[in-house]
Amino acid sequence: MYKESSNQDLIKEIPAQIVYDSTTATLYLAGSWFWSTINEKKLIKLVKVIDFANNIIIDGDSIEGVDTTGIYFIERLITWLAQKNITISQLRLSADEQKLIQRIRDNRVKEKSSIVPLKSDSFLAAIGRGVFDIFGSLVDLLDFFGQFWVNVFKFLRSPFDADWDEVVRTIRDAGIKGVWVASLLSFLIGATLAYQMAPQFITYGANVYIVNFLGIALLKEVSPLLTAVIVAGRTGASITAEIGTRKVQEEIDALQTMGISTMQRIILPKVIGVMVAVPLITAIADMASMLGGAIVSNSALSVNYSLFIARMQTYVAVSNYTVGIIKSFAFALIVALVGCFCGLKVKGNANSIGEQTTKSVVAGIILIVFCDAIFAVIFNVLGL
């Protein structure tokens, strides 16, 4: 099939050509019929303008070389001619080429309908399916949550059986590595908030009240929320990706065949680790944000540091701080559980890991903000 040219000239090949001689009613095929030398549009255009006789000869003697793509085009040309009711009285092609044409015909799809892609849903069906999917996910989540608590009680019965190495590793990854980002951002937010509010306080000559404002806003709301969002982005995503990869590599199945609970071995250590790390980060972020606020208060509102601290001791209740820390436990639980849940939902391909990681971060942040709103109501009722 690969004639003389096959061993030479990898790159230089003559393009495939079609020439029709109307005097002898012969269609000459020439050049190399390789995928790299066939210009489909040009050939189609060329063939369409030819005024064929009713009975023609196809001469492929001067074809320099063909591959299966070339044969596909020759076969397509022959079929096209047959559809136009043009008979081919003679087909001069080599034995190899004829055999390949036959092979292409043997492999032609008989029933076109058998390879139609799966129909995509209509609009209404898509909505219906979406609702069912959400419902299914919620049921799964509930199931997961239930299993988790059962395992928590198992863990409490024999806490020394847990994988404490993994807990420590999670605390290191989520905590020590995450604390810098969280405190830097909290510091900046604290400073920015104080700076933005400064004109308002100055207008009313109420400079010292900046301390009350920052104490409540930062400790109760901003620092815990900001820290949780950062942890959702860092640790939540990494938990999902890690568990997802393990799922794809069948590590999870391997654990199960050894009779080891995934919950005990993989999920619980992560949840404990994150729940230890996040409140600690939040406490440090609280300090960083108040420091940022104090620096700006000192420079823009002439509330000096000793006054700032004194006001804080008198007017900012400790409950603001404890509320923030309590919330951070809940946020940590949400981030870790959503991360693990999405990780376990990964289904065997590379796309799925990316998809679930995105879901983990988005769902994590949404649930954190929801949870924060619920806490606001609860603490309000409790009068904290």
Add this chain to the structure above:
Amino acid sequence: MIDKQTLKPIIEVKGLGTYFSGLWVHKNLNLTIYPDRVITIIGASGCGKTTLVREILMLQAITEGQIFLSGEEISKYNIEEPSTKIVLSKVGMMFQLGALFSSMTLLDNVIFPLKEYTDFSRGTMRDIAILKLKMAGLPENAFYKYPKEISPGMQKRVALARTLALDPKVVFLDEPTAGLDPNSASDFDELISNLQQQLHLTIIMITHDLDTIWSISDEIVYLGDKRVLFHDSVKKASECRDIPELYEYFNGHRGSILKKTYLKYGDTI
């Protein structure tokens, strides 16, 4: 065997040396491969079979020597350079685990190289891809499935179809029958030798499957001691007493049974 004088070699490796972190993997390795046959590279684990193939495929840089593909010196090209793409499209590689793109349907997997290299219309690319898949023996109802949804044997068929999408002249197969059940393995052997004969491919494979070696290989290349120690027909390889390891390969407990069967019945099996 075909008269070598009249044929031009398709792959020539001259004085190849590969140096890896304090160790020569190949040293002064010479290998000449003629087109239109099935060549099997064998050798102990870690003797550099895969490295050699990766070097011919320009996936890995060589330390010294030259590699020619169809008379063109490919070892002088910069591996990173995009212009080497056109050379690479002349060779195809089927990886051990198939390396199918998990996020695409089987049909899209085969269309992918066509889309990258050609500017045929979508319908044409689809037709060609369907043709290749059917030639590789994939049932029509599987075309829109994803790689995960089909058996390993089927995955290998799709991988072969994708490898053949651009009609390479040289096809490398890494352990084509590893992990397949005996029926699928012998079907796959048959498919390879069938396609080789029809498309006049040069197939170079790395395998430890003695059945595959006996049933479809034309030549054996034995790598050892950093170079090619033996390069001849399977029958001669099985009788070569000069290299004890090679003799053991074909005449060990497993090898001797197969050798007897294949030599007795020859091509009739």
